[in-house]
Amino acid sequence: MTKADIVSEISKSTGIDKASVLETLEKFMETVKDSLASGENVYLRGFGSFIVKTRSQKTARNISKNTTIIIPEHKIPAFKPAKVFMEQVK
Amino acid sequence: MTKADIVSEISKSTGIDKASVLETLEKFMETVKDSLASGENVYLRGFGSFIVKTRSQKTARNISKNTTIIIPEHKIPAFKPAKVFMEQVK
Structure with a gap:
């Protein structure tokens, strides 16, 4: 849709x-x-919440170049479905 | 909000x-x-997609009753933010 x-x-x-x-x-x-x-979450009763999550710093490998890279701490948007939404989709 | x-x-x-x-x-x-x-996903360009994910069957322990319970395969609603949304929140 x-x-x-x-x-x-x-x-x-x-x-x-x-x-x-x-x-x-x-x-x-x-x-x-x-x-x-x-930085302000959004709460929609009966549907869910759009929230900000923090991903901590981590090291990752660039396999093709065989190097280690540091991914700094960053924020990501996420969605937590309400219980009624979960039940309806189950 | x-x-x-x-x-x-x-x-x-x-x-x-x-x-x-x-x-x-x-x-x-x-x-x-x-x-x-x-079972039909929803695609909103520039915002993200509401999709159905399938969780496979798994066994879980009820620690208080010390029993093993089987959680059957089920579906859950999920949201995948668009790249532009990720960039804006980073």
Whole structure:
């Protein structure tokens, strides 16, 4: 399912025009990204949480060049599905 | 950040009324859950993908009762952030 598919489905079932639905979803995704980029998690009851995880520094091998490289500590975005979501997919 | 915070932010920046924004987001989350429940992944360019992962069967120990339990193969919802999202949070 793509963004366009979701926009049509939402527009069809809510009666809200497609342009407004698309604009809302684009802004939603932008807001979630900006929130996590500024270190603030996003909690959506009944769906899940978008959270920031920290990956500690680690050494990795570049096999082709046979060298060791250090991957510095960094943050990654992650999603924790709500229990009801887990149950629905099980 | 909560659902209410996101609804106000989207409404403020798009000019779309809060009720329509909330209805769109609720329907979005419902559509994603239903899609994954029916085994169909959801791909949102520039944000990420909601996918179904399969966990194979495994044995686990119930330490308090000192018994072994079999956890059958099951599916879980997961989210793979897009590269641009990863870069923004790093």
